[in-house]
Amino acid sequence: MPVKIRLQRHGKKGKPFYWIVAADARSKRDGRFLEKLGTYNPNVNPAGIDLNVDNAVKWLQNGAQPTDTARAILSYKGVMLKNHLAGGVRKGALTEEQAEEKFQAWVSEKEGSVDAKKDALAKADAAEKAKALAAEKEVNAKREAEAAQANAEEVVEEAPEAETASEASNEEE
Numbered sequence: 001m002p003v004k005i006r007l008q009r010h011g012k013k014g015k016p017f018y019w020i021v022a023a024d025a026r027s028k029r030d031g032r033f034l035e036k037l038g039t040y041n042p043n044v045n046p047a048g049i050d051l052n053v054d055n056a057v058k059w060l061q062n063g064a065q066p067t068d069t070a071r072a073i074l075s076y077k078g079v080m081l082k083n084h085l086a087g088g089v090r091k092g093a094l095t096e097e098q099a100e101e102k103f104q105a106w107v108s109e110k111e112g113s114v115d116a117k118k119d120a121l122a123k124a125d126a127a128e129k130a131k132a133l134a135a136e137k138e139v140n141a142k143r144e145a146e147a148a149q150a151n152a153e154e155v156v157e158e159a160p161e162a163e164t165a166s167e168a169s170n171e172e173e
Helices: 053-063 068-077 079-091 098-173
Strands: 003-012 015-024 035-041 048-051
Touching: 003 068, 003 098, 035 053, 048 068, 053 068, 053 079, 068 079, 079 098
Parallel strands: none
Antiparallel strands: 003 015, 015 035, 035 048
């Protein structure tokens, strides 16, 4: 039975959410699957990926073929590297400890780059909010100045009318 590692769509219109599954290649996109390996949420930045690495490696070693998108996700999470290192262990080029050490070094480096991206996005978001706040304060100050000016003009216009009214009352007396 040909097995594929692929994405199974869930979520609602415009908000996709995917399960990463190992399924028979002949089954429907959202149909039966053999095992759920993880989830993929492209709606957040960076995309949220939760994956069982060991089970994915097991399926790859048993001959499952990932689709292009699934291959990119597996590569991003280090499954393809771990599978490659396991092949080296089987051939005797590496020991199990060396392979695990290389994989953990790669994982820590990858986490550092993902954290750096999250920090950069947070800084950009904070800068954008600060810029919007400054623009809003500027608009509010301009409105207040215009309102004060309008009030001053209104007071000036009322003053001459009050003087003429008092003069008229003086003349009547």
